[in-house]
Amino acid sequence: MIDIKLLRDDPDRVRASQLARGEDPGIVDAILAADERRRSSLGEFESLRAEQKAVSKDVGAAMGAFQRAKKAGAPDAEHLEAVAHAARTKAAHLSDQVKALEANADEAGAELERLLRKVGNVIIEGVPTGGEDDYVVLETIGTPRDFAAEGFEPLDHLALGERLGAIDMERGAKVGGARFYYLTGVGALLELAVLNMAMAQATAAGFTPMITPTMARPEIMLGAGFIDAHADEVYRLEADDLYLTGTSEVALAGYHADEIIDLSAGPKRYAGWSACYRREAGSHGKDTRGIIRVHQFHKVEMFSYCRPAEAEAEHERLLAWEREMLAKIEVPYRIIDTAAGDLGSPAARKFDCEAWVPTQGKYRELTSTSNCTTYQARRLGTRERDPNGSGTRTVATLNGTLGTTRWLVAILENHQQPDGSVVVPQALRPFLGLDVLEPIA
RNA sequence: GGAGGCGUCGCAUAGUGGCCUAGUGCGCCCGCCUGCUAAGCGGGUUGAGGAUAAAACCUCUCGCGGGUUCAAAUCCCGCCGCCUCCGCCA
Numbered sequence: 001m002i003d004i005k006l007l008r009d010d011p012d013r014v015r016a017s018q019l020a021r022g023e024d025p026g027i028v029d030a031i032l033a034a035d036e037r038r039r040s041s042l043g044e045f046e047s048l049r050a051e052q053k054a055v056s057k058d059v060g061a062a063m064g065a066f067q068r069a070k071k072a073g074a075p076d077a078e079h080l081e082a083v084a085h086a087a088r089t090k091a092a093h094l095s096d097q098v099k100a101l102e103a104n105a106d107e108a109g110a111e112l113e114r115l116l117r118k119v120g121n122v123i124i125e126g127v128p129t130g131g132e133d134d135y136v137v138l139e140t141i142g143t144p145r146d147f148a149a150e151g152f153e154p155l156d157h158l159a160l161g162e163r164l165g166a167i168d169m170e171r172g173a174k175v176g177g178a179r180f181y182y183l184t185g186v187g188a189l190l191e192l193a194v195l196n197m198a199m200a201q202a203t204a205a206g207f208t209p210m211i212t213p214t215m216a217r218p219e220i221m222l223g224a225g226f227i228d229a230h231a232d233e234v235y236r237l238e239a240d241d242l243y244l245t246g247t248s249e250v251a252l253a254g255y256h257a258d259e260i261i262d263l264s265a266g267p268k269r270y271a272g273w274s275a276c277y278r279r280e281a282g283s284h285g286k287d288t289r290g291i292i293r294v295h296q297f298h299k300v301e302m303f304s305y306c307r308p309a310e311a312e313a314e315h316e317r318l319l320a321w322e323r324e325m326l327a328k329i330e331v332p333y334r335i336i337d338t339a340a341g342d343l344g345s346p347a348a349r350k351f352d353c354e355a356w357v358p359t360q361g362k363y364r365e366l367t368s369t370s371n372c373t374t375y376q377a378r379r380l381g382t383r384e385r386d387p388n389g390s391g392t393r394t395v396a397t398l399n400g401t402l403g404t405t406r407w408l409v410a411i412l413e414n415h416q417q418p419d420g421s422v423v424v425p426q427a428l429r430p431f432l433g434l435d436v437l438e439p440i441a
Numbered sequence: 442g443g444a445g446g447c448g449u450c451g452c453a454u455a456g457u458g459g460c461c462u463a464g465u466g467c468g469c470c471c472g473c474c475u476g477c478u479a480a481g482c483g484g485g486u487u488g489a490g491g492a493u494a495a496a497a498c499c500u501c502u503c504g505c506g507g508g509u510u511c512a513a514a515u516c517c518c519g520c521c522g523c524c525u526c527c528g529c530c531a
Contacts, residue, residue, distance in 0.1 A: 042491060046500040053500095056512045060459035091511035109490095217521090260488090383488095392488080 001379045002119050003394075004112075007031060017122040020129045020340035031115045038108040045101040052094040059087045117228060120345035121375040124312065127340050127349050134339035135352075141323070142332030144356045145414065152418040156359040157409040158290035161187060163420045163439040166412075167291060178288070179280060179295045183405070186437050191298060191405055193431035195273060198300035198325060198403035200431075202271035205321060207302060212251035212272045215242045220254035223380035225346035225372075232281040248272030249399045252303035258381040260392055267306035267314055271402065274299060290409065292364065297405035304398045305382065308374055311396035312349075315371040318400035319351050322367040325402050328427035331414045332356040334363050346372040355410035366407055369400030 007014050007028065015025040062084035128136045147154045161167030166187025172180035183191050203209050221227050221243045226234060235244035245251060252272045261268060276299050287293035302321060306314045319335070326333050338350040347370035354363035374394040377383070383392040415423045422437040429435055 039491070042500080046491065049501090050499060052511085057459075059511055063459070088511050093511090095511060 001116055002122055002375060003378065004031075004035060004116065006122065007116075007119075008035065014119065014122055017340070018119070020123055020127065021120055021343065022131060022341040023120065027115060027118060031112065031119070034108065034112040034115055038105070038112045041101070041105040041108045045098065045105040048094065048101055049098050052091065052098050055087065055091045055094055059084065059091050062087050120343065121348045121373060123340045123343065124349040124371065124373075126337075127343070128337060129341075130339040131341040132339070135336040135342070136339075138335045138337050138351070140332075140334040141326070142330075142356075144332050144358060147358060150418070154358045154413060154416055155420065156290065157292075157357075157412045160412045160416055160420065160422060161290070161408075164412075164422065164437050165440040166190065166408075166437070169290070176295065179293065181291050181294060183408075185440075186434070187408070189432055189434075190408055190411070190437070193428050194329070194403045194407050194411070195298055195300050197328060197428060197431045199271060199273060201321070201325060201328075202269075202300065202302060202402055205269075207269040207271035210248070210252065210255075210270050210272045212248040212255075212274045214245050214248075214251070214275050214277065215240075216245050216250050216254060217242060220257060220380070221245075221250060223257060224250045224253040224376055225344060225379070226250060228345060230344070233279055235277050235279055244277035245274070246278045247276050247299060247399075248274035248301045249303060252301065252399070253376050253380060253397060256305060256380075256382045260383050260385060261305060261395065263305065263307055263384045263395060264387070267304045267310065269305075270303045272301045272303060274301070276404075291405060292409055294405070299404040300402040302369075302400045302402055305377070305395050306398070307384070308394070308396045311371050311373055311398060314396075314398050315349065315351070315369065318369045318398055319353075322353050322369060322400055322402065326353055326355070326366065328425060329407065329411050330425040330427075331410045333366065333410075344370065346370070346375045348373045348375070355407075356414065357409060358413050364406075364409070366404070366410060367401035370398065372397045372399070 002014065011028050011032065015028050018025040018027065062080065128134050155163075158167060158169065164187065165185045166183065168182040168184050172182050199209055215237065216224075218227070218241060221234070226243075226246065230246070233246060236242075237244065243250075249272070251274065252270050255270070256268075275296060277296050278294075280293055280295060283293060291297070302318055304314050304318065323335075333353050333355045336352050336354060338347075338352060343350050350368060350370045352365050352369075353367040355366045356362075357364045373396050376397045378394045382395050382397070384395050385391075386393045411425065411428075412422055415425065417423060420439040424432055424435055424437065
């Protein structure tokens with residue numbers, strides 16, 4: 001959720017952000033009007049409520065005086081009872097009015113909230129305008145191998161995986177249906193090696209390693225921003241009113257929900273290891289071969305809580321850690337700055353690292369790092385003591401990928417040899433215990 | 442799945458319908474006093490929202506959400522969380 005104060009103080013900035021995202025800028029005025037209504041109805045309710053409280057207190061005092069007089073057999077007991085009764089009648093009358101005004105104010109508040117939720121995070125200056133195809137390539141690292149010059153046709157990751165005894169899609173489908181798979185033998189070991197390397201790097205960089213819940217309650221899911229926009233993407237467990245999370249970002253964002261955290265020593269950084277579940281509802285027919293797009297995979301995710309002023313610098317740091325990981329698997333990749341219309345609603349800016357996939361002749365996403373500024377934390381109630389004064393203020397949250405099952409695709413394809421073997425990148429060898437993966441059939 | 446217990450300010454506790462504006466102790470912060478420290482004394486110390494130039498001020502907040510009542514920490518209903526025991530279980 002965006003900051004209503006920003007919207008009041010600088011509505012043009014929010015309008016511009018909406019336009020860049022290809023969304024309705026008119027909602028800004030609707031929100032300002034709803035805000036006005038909420039504040040005036042709240043004022044009406046609160047002042048009458050104050051009066052009601054005062055009168056009600058008089059009732060208490062009058063009742064007390066009457067009871068004492070009655071006990072003592074005082075002659076004015078009857079009179080006191082009448083006084084108490086009159087006060088009670090007045091309070092009862094006020095009570096009805098207060099209830100109506102409160103309902104009014106609640107409704108105005110709910111309407112404001114409903115409108116506010118529809119607005120995506122205000123984008124950071126410099127984010128490209130437009131949709132999915134309007135990204136800007138910031139940098140291209142490494143050069144794709146020339147397989148023609150090497151004299152052989154590269155196999156795709158599934159063909160390689162099957163020869164290596166690393167991937168079994170058929171049995172995956174037998175058990176879980178389409179987009180399920182088994183990682184077997186060196187495949188299973190390779191995934192563990194990638195994820196362990198990611199955890200080791202993160203831990204060395206000062207992240208707290210975490211293994212997180214993969215189910216979350218609706219309010220956490222909503223707070224992290226995964227219900228409004230991604231509702232179709234998410235598995236929901238009807239019987240228990242829980243969601244299967246598509247990333248440990250959900251659990252790491254929820255970790256400090258409704259807390260006041262201490263950032264005086266710098267950002268709090270967590271590296272979450274988890275299974276991830278995605279319905280892939282909107283992608284029928286896309287990437288149906290192999291493990292590029294699957295319903296379940298594993299991921300190591302960086303998550304950072306920092307001060308808002310530091311968020312952009314922290315975003316650069318997360319990107320640098322992603323680059324460090326990508327360098328370790330020695331594949332060509334590029335970095336793109338995602339266009340505004342392709343950002344999730346919590347993100348104010350997003351950088352993806354895309355690895356070269358030789359058999360597709362394309363770069364495919366391996367990592368994604370988003371700066372959510374205060375958008376996620378505001379919904380989740382994660383604040384810090386305001387260092388410049390009294391009270392609290394909302395913190396910024398950021399996330400970024402360090403390794404996933406999909407990385408196997410890039411590793412297998414880019415490091416394959418004419419005989420169907422795959423050379424293991426140097427940095428990965430200590431985690432895998434093998435220098436070369438050899439075909440078994 | 443069944444039975445029971447519990448949830449109050451950072452922590453510990455008091456409070457079972459109206460002098461509760463939630464008391465007390467500890468911790469923490471500010472000040473006083475004091476060779477230093479400790480003790481002592483005085484004050485402050487949940488969070489959210491509204492109002493304001495800023496305040497004073499007002500509303501809400503006793504796990505969460507409803508309800509009863511003129512009035513709810515207190516009574517009723519639902520939910521969440523934690524604990525104990527029984528049952529079941531890869």
